[in-house]
Amino acid sequence: MKLRKIYLENLGCSKNQVDAETMLKILCEDGSVRTEDASEADLIIVNTCGFIESAREQSVESFFSLHDANPKAKIILSGCMAQRYAAELTDELQEASAIFGNRDLSKIKEVADEVLNGERVVLVPEYPQVKAEVYERNELLSYPGSAYLKISEGCNHRCAYCAIPLIRGDLRSKPMEMILQEAATLLTRGVKELNLIAQDLAAYGTDWEDGKSHFMELLANLVALEGAFSIRLLYIHPDAFPQELPLFVKENPKVLQYFDIPFQHAAVPVLRSMGRTGTKESYLALIANIRSVLPEAVIRSTIMLGYPGEDAPAFEELKDFLTKAELDWMGSFLYSREEGTKAYDLRDEEEHQKARKRATVYQKKIEALQGPLTAKRLQRFLGKEYDVLIEEKVEGEDLAIGRIYSQAPEVDGLTVVMGRDLKPGSVLRCGIRSVNGLDLEAVPVGRAND
Numbered sequence: 087m088k089l090r091k092i093y094l095e096n097l098g099c100s101k102n103q104v105d106a107e108t109m110l111k112i113l114c115e116d117g118s119v120r121t122e123d124a125s126e127a128d129l130i131i132v133n134t135c136g137f138i139e140s141a142r143e144q145s146v147e148s149f150f151s152l153h154d155a156n157p158k159a160k161i162i163l164s165g166c167m168a169q170r171y172a173a174e175l176t177d178e179l180q181e182a183s184a185i186f187g188n189r190d191l192s193k194i195k196e197v198a199d200e201v202l203n204g205e206r207v208v209l210v211p212e213y214p215q216v217k218a219e220v221y222e223r224n225e226l227l228s229y230p231g232s233a234y235l236k237i238s239e240g241c242n243h244r245c246a247y248c249a250i251p252l253i254r255g256d257l258r259s260k261p262m263e264m265i266l267q268e269a270a271t272l273l274t275r276g277v278k279e280l281n282l283i284a285q286d287l288a289a290y291g292t293d294w295e296d297g298k299s300h301f302m303e304l305l306a307n308l309v310a311l312e313g314a315f316s317i318r319l320l321y322i323h324p325d326a327f328p329q330e331l332p333l334f335v336k337e338n339p340k341v342l343q344y345f346d347i348p349f350q351h352a353a354v355p356v357l358r359s360m361g362r363t364g365t366k367e368s369y370l371a372l373i374a375n376i377r378s379v380l381p382e383a384v385i386r387s388t389i390m391l392g393y394p395g396e397d398a399p400a401f402e403e404l405k406d407f408l409t410k411a412e413l414d415w416m417g418s419f420l421y422s423r424e425e426g427t428k429a430y431d432l433r434d435e436e437e438h439q440k441a442r443k444r445a446t447v448y449q450k451k452i453e454a455l456q457g458p459l460t461a462k463r464l465q466r467f468l469g470k471e472y473d474v475l476i477e478e479k480v481e482g483e484d485l486a487i488g489r490i491y492s493q494a495p496e497v498d499g500l501t502v503v504m505g506r507d508l509k510p511g512s513v514l515r516c517g518i519r520s521v522n523g524l525d526l527e528a529v530p531v532g533r534a535n536d
């Protein structure tokens with residue numbers, strides 16, 4: 087069999103990355119080899135994001151850029167955009183050798199075989215039985231020492247603005263034994279940080295017969311695994327936040343004191359229209375409770391600007407919330423009007439474009455507001471020691487880039503460690519010496535844990 091070279095461009099969220107890693111394993115076990123040079127590939131896969139308009143635009147731009155770089159290669163458009171818009175893309179993107187959805191990744195082998203045999207394929211399969219789903223990975227696309235661990239797929243929250251249920255479907259919690267097996271395998275491969283991901287971690291298991299969350303049970307089983315490792319919790323819906331979680335984290339040092347809680351807004355009329363039950367006061371109380379149990383807790387959130395109904399008073403409520411919350415990290419994005427969602431018909435396109443202009447101004451204002459708050463929160467790390475997960479060396483310098491517990495992969499600041507022979511994938515005790523913008527600067531004070 088002729089060796090096939092595959093180039094994979096992964097776009098979008100960490101859940102997409104896990105899908106990409108799974109597809110790579112399936113294809114490489116079938117005799118293919120991954121290349122990082124698109125120009126030499128026989129097959130190019132663009133694993134797209136379809137969440138909002140800007141992500142779809144980036145996906146299309148990446149597709150054509152890679153097609154132009156290697157017009158002879160077969161090229162598959164996969165992922166969320168392919169899943170959601172397969173019919174339209176089949177007609178409009180004739181350059182694509184295949185349109186492949188993301189609900190049954192095991193089918194990537196047959197899709198690749200067919201397109202390399204000269205056929206054009208459009209395949210949007212439904213999910214297989216939960217226990218038949220593929221999830222094993224070999225090559226990880228993360229930096230050394232870190233891995234994403236997906237515990238569920240889809241979502242039942244049905245936020246009015248969100249297209250995820252249209253793309254990924256209803257909540258599908260992965261069987262606990264599969265998660266624990268996957269985690270144990272990753273740990274034996276040298277992973278030091280397991281980043282738990284889902285649309286909402288706290289919803290884990292609520293799709294099972296008893297309708298209850300099994301997230302805390304899963305977490306207890308994960309911390310019981312042998313080895314020196316940490317667990318990072320990403321994406322917990324604020325209206326479903328487990329009240330017992332902060333104390334559990336305090337009693338279980340393997341779980342990092344890091345909470346990613348997407349509040350999205352703080353004005354009640356906006357929250358209710360979104361389909362959320364919280365208030366500015368309840369969200370502030372949640373933050374206060376976490377910090378009362380865990381004074382060193384780090385809290386990240388995302389804020390949406392420009393949602394229908396966001397007027398000047400609503401924006402003032404949001405600013406007041408951010409001022410009082412003093413979040414460690416805050417990301418913001420503009421509302422995208424998505425067909426098929428409940429919020430789509432709340433205004434027409436002309437009104438939407440006007441609102442986006444106003445929201446762009448709002449976004450700049452909250453970013454200016456948050457900047458000093460983050461800078462203030464970063465000061466508390468000075469003069470203290472923390473474990474740093476070393477991710478990459480800086481070529482030609484006695485420096486390496488890493489992260490402490492307060493820094494999630496890809497979205498937060500970094501820690502620059504000064505020292506020689508720093509090994510990516512190792513954990514090194516370091517003292518924080520200064521703050522440089524959003525980053526920390528550190529020096530080793532202990533031996534590395536490989």
